[in-house]
Amino acid sequence: MKILVLVKEVPDAAVAKSIGSDGTIDRSGEKALNPYDTHALEAAVVIKEGGADVSEIVAVTVGPDSASRTLQGAVSRGADRSIHLSDEGLAGSDVVATGYALAELIKRESPELVLLGQQSDDGGSYAVGSVVGEFLGQPALSQVVKLDLTGDVITAERQAEYGYDTVEVKLPAIISVGDAINEPRYPSLKAIMGAKKKPVEKLTLADAGIDAGKVGTAGSGVNCSDFQAPAQKSGGTIITDEDTAATVEQIVAWLDERKLV
Amino acid sequence: MANILVYALAHEGQINKNSKGAISKAAELAAELGGSADVVLVGTDVAGIGDQAGAVGASTVYTVDAPEGIAATAIDAIAALVDAKGYDYVLFGGGLLGFEIGAGLAARIGGGVTVEVTDIKVDGGKLVAERPIFGDTLLSYSHYKSKGIIVARTNAFEVKETGGTATVEAFDAPIGAAAGQVTLKVRGEQRGADVNIEDASILVTGGRGLGNAENFSVADALAAALGTGSAVAATRAVVDAGWFPYAGQIGQTGKSVAPKLYVGLGVSGAIQHKVGMQASENVLAINKDENAPIFEFADFGVVGDLHKIAPALTEAIKAKKG
Ligand SMILES: Cc1cc2nc3c(=O)[nH]c(=O)nc-3n(C[C@H](O)[C@H](O)[C@H](O)COP(=O)(O)OP(=O)(O)OC[C@H]3O[C@@H](n4cnc5c(N)ncnc54)[C@H](O)[C@@H]3O)c2cc1C
Ligand SMILES: Nc1ncnc2c1ncn2[C@@H]1O[C@H](COP(=O)(O)O)[C@@H](O)[C@H]1O
Numbered sequence: 001m002k003i004l005v006l007v008k009e010v011p012d013a014a015v016a017k018s019i020g021s022d023g024t025i026d027r028s029g030e031k032a033l034n035p036y037d038t039h040a041l042e043a044a045v046v047i048k049e050g051g052a053d054v055s056e057i058v059a060v061t062v063g064p065d066s067a068s069r070t071l072q073g074a075v076s077r078g079a080d081r082s083i084h085l086s087d088e089g090l091a092g093s094d095v096v097a098t099g100y101a102l103a104e105l106i107k108r109e110s111p112e113l114v115l116l117g118q119q120s121d122d123g124g125s126y127a128v129g130s131v132v133g134e135f136l137g138q139p140a141l142s143q144v145v146k147l148d149l150t151g152d153v154i155t156a157e158r159q160a161e162y163g164y165d166t167v168e169v170k171l172p173a174i175i176s177v178g179d180a181i182n183e184p185r186y187p188s189l190k191a192i193m194g195a196k197k198k199p200v201e202k203l204t205l206a207d208a209g210i211d212a213g214k215v216g217t218a219g220s221g222v223n224c225s226d227f228q229a230p231a232q233k234s235g236g237t238i239i240t241d242e243d244t245a246a247t248v249e250q251i252v253a254w255l256d257e258r259k260l261v
Numbered sequence: 262m263a264n265i266l267v268y269a270l271a272h273e274g275q276i277n278k279n280s281k282g283a284i285s286k287a288a289e290l291a292a293e294l295g296g297s298a299d300v301v302l303v304g305t306d307v308a309g310i311g312d313q314a315g316a317v318g319a320s321t322v323y324t325v326d327a328p329e330g331i332a333a334t335a336i337d338a339i340a341a342l343v344d345a346k347g348y349d350y351v352l353f354g355g356g357l358l359g360f361e362i363g364a365g366l367a368a369r370i371g372g373g374v375t376v377e378v379t380d381i382k383v384d385g386g387k388l389v390a391e392r393p394i395f396g397d398t399l400l401s402y403s404h405y406k407s408k409g410i411i412v413a414r415t416n417a418f419e420v421k422e423t424g425g426t427a428t429v430e431a432f433d434a435p436i437g438a439a440a441g442q443v444t445l446k447v448r449g450e451q452r453g454a455d456v457n458i459e460d461a462s463i464l465v466t467g468g469r470g471l472g473n474a475e476n477f478s479v480a481d482a483l484a485a486a487l488g489t490g491s492a493v494a495a496t497r498a499v500v501d502a503g504w505f506p507y508a509g510q511i512g513q514t515g516k517s518v519a520p521k522l523y524v525g526l527g528v529s530g531a532i533q534h535k536v537g538m539q540a541s542e543n544v545l546a547i548n549k550d551e552n553a554p555i556f557e558f559a560d561f562g563v564v565g566d567l568h569k570i571a572p573a574l575t576e577a578i579k580a581k582k583g
Contacts, residue, residue, distance in 0.1 A: 013552075019399065019401075094373060094374075095364065095367075095374060096364075096367050096368050096372075096373065096374065099364075099368060100368070123394045123395065125360070125364070125374075125376045125377075126360050126376065127360060127363070127364035127374060127376060128364075129364075130332065130360070130361045130362075130363075130364035130365040130368075131364050131365065131367070131368045133333075133365060133439065134336065134364075134365040134366075134368035134369050135368055137437075137438065137439055138439055138442070139332075139333045139439045139440070139442045139443045140332070140333075140361065140365065141332075141361075141443075142357065142360070142361055143357060145501050155446075158357075159357075159497065159500070159501060159507070159514050160330070160356070160357045160358065160448075160449070160514060161270060161272070161277065161356040161357055161358065161449075161514060162272050162448065162449030163448075163449035163450045163451045163452065163507055164447070164449070164450040164452055164507065165330060165445065165447060165448050165449065165450070166445075166446040166447035166450070167331075167443060167444065167445055167446060168443070168444040168446055169442055169443050169444075170442040170443075173442065178501060179498070180497075180498060180501030180502055220373065220406075221367065221371060221372050221373030221374075221405060221406050221407060221408070221409075222372075222373025222374065222375060222403045222404065222405055222406070222409070223373075223403070223404050223406070224392075224401045224402065224403050224404075225401075225402060225404065226401075226402040227399055227400065227401050227402075228399070228400050229398070229399060229400070230393060230397065230398070230399070230400050233558070236544070236556070236558070236559045236560040236561055236562055237560070237561050237562070238551075238556055238559070238561075238562040238563075238564065239561075239562070239563055239564070240551070240563075240564040240565065241563055241564060241565025241566070241569070241570055244565075244569050244570055244573050245573070247563060247565065247570060247573075248570065248573045248574050248577045249577070251545065251561065251563065251570075251574055251577075252574070252577050252578065252581060254545070254561045255522075255545075255578075256581075258522075258543055260463070260487075260521065260522045260543065261487070261578055261581055261582065
């Protein structure tokens with residue numbers, strides 16, 4: 001069984017996010033692997049370690065050239081090789097266009113299972129998995145926190161609108177995992193060094209045979225603009241605990257003022 | 262003129278509140294656009310509940326007899342309806358299925374999709390959807406080239422009872438192969454005890470920062486000190502981990518609450534949690550990370566270790582109450 005894991009490079013969580021002059025997310029500044037995707041990589045490794053016949057784990061990303069270091073970091077978490085689609089023509093892609101490009105990359109590999117993270121840390125829409133599934137004609141499930149594989153059937157559990165659902169899915173399928181599914185392990189130094197030697201397939205739209213008219217601004221059905229700040233709420237009082245007795249006194253005074261104690 | 266189709270989520274014979282809110286919003290927008298606001302219900306037991314959608318503003322309700330709770334099935338049904346009746350927009354009241362169906366549908370019918378929408382306006386005969394981004398610090402507006410798929414944020418739209426009636430019609434939709442690969446074994450399992458957080462006037466909410474299930478005793482003690490009307494609640498992270506019952510979860514896939522006082526202990530304040538508690542009158546947060554999003558909307562925030570502060574606060578409140 002071949003498993004593809006979709007990973008994304010996002011701005012580091014500590015970096016303030018903003019919109020650039022071109023109306024898209026400003027992607028300068030420190031970058032990191034989307035933290036939610038480490039759970040998808042770990043889930044792939046757990047399936048392999050669990051004794052399933054996994055022939056390879058392949059990390060796949062759509063993103064600028066600079067995402068290659070992040071992709072290598074993803075590989076160090078247990079992938080055998082990686083695929084990186086990078087092309088100017090992808091700029092401005094909405095989630096349907098991004099999902100289309102990912103689906104085209106997946107078609108070239110025909111994996112039995114595709115794993116993703118629960119959301120992108122930078123304005124995630126929890127939607128890429130469902131878009132990919134649709135373009136591949138395969139079922140997609142999101143927010144899965146328990147996953148058991150028996151033969152070619154996955155039993156998945158996830159919290160939905162009314163409580164927990166248990167769903168059986170026959171492979172091939174697309175599964176986005178929730179962050180409670182596992183505790184991702186840190187890669188060993190050996191794995192980090194080893195990742196540099198794993199094969200990377202770097203592709204442009206033309207290399208991958210992707211129709212440039214279906215991605216980028218031209219291929220996107222939605223465009224976002226008119227960014228503006230929301231109505232300002234009066235800010236709260238934020239204090240830092242240095243002397244706990246004094247901190248507690250301030251909290252009690254605040255509660256008391258509002259007749260809450 | 263443009264017509265809007267609303268996917269209404271229904272379970273055990275009831276259309277959910279967020280879906281009703283979406284229907285009411287669609288009716289208001291359709292009146293402005295000069296079109297109609299119709300509804301699609303998917304389920305094996307929905308044939309008789311179309312009147313619930315009529316009562317909040319739907320004109321025509323299509324019922325599709327197919328299993329509920331599976332996105333692939335609903336995508337097939339809605340795509341067939343959009344094709345047959347020519348809707349310009351499809352609106353969802355949120356929920357996990359709303360995201361899954363909305364995204365899949367946009368790919369299927371060649372539309373644009375926006376999730377977590379907090380408002381929709383008509384501009385030049387077209388719908389424009391408002392979505393807060395970057396932890397609600399900026400608003401972005403979605404414009405659609407052709408069809409628009411709009412998935413609302415939890416509690417974004419108010420339910421408005423019109424007392425109207427809808428025409429209810431069964432719609433036969435072909436269900437495709439992907440849906441055939443999926444079997445829903447259990448729907449809506451209630452994990453853990455049946456705790457009540459909706460009637461509490463004070464909620465002490467425990468998040469992943471508590472560290473483990475046993476440490477919920479810190480939250481219990483603080484709630485006990487705060488006195489009558491206090492209860493303990495939780496985030497999805499700790500419910501998924503099995504530290505707290507699902508019935509006590511606040512947020513998008515949990516409960517919506519509006520207590521006089523909300524206390525967050527080790528809660529980061531993710532949007533999906535915030536949508537269930539932002540109607541709280543007073544918000545107190547204790548979190549060791551000064552960059553935690555909860556400090557953006559806390560009325561009183563303390564940057565520090567909850568394990569030091571919360572027990573001391575419990576003692577101080579007890580002492581004050583005597
Ligand atoms: C489709 C979807 C639906 C969702 N539905 C919900 C929902 O209904 N409800 C919900 O709550 N979430 C929901 N989520 C998940 C949500 O995005 C967050 O992941 C979740 O709310 C985080 O829970 P948390 O705050 O407990 O954990 P974390 O985000 O991990 O935060 C823990 C916090 O504790 C702090 N901390 C750690 N140790 C200490 C200490 N000693 N003292 C003080 N502070 C400490 C940390 O600084 C951190 O900010 C949903 C997500 C998705 C994608
Ligand atoms: N550009 C991308 N390249 C590869 N994977 C992606 C990309 N964008 C999103 N994903 C995957 O889709 C998941 C959900 O993202 P989103 O729908 O943007 O919230 C992420 O956790 C990733 O696993």
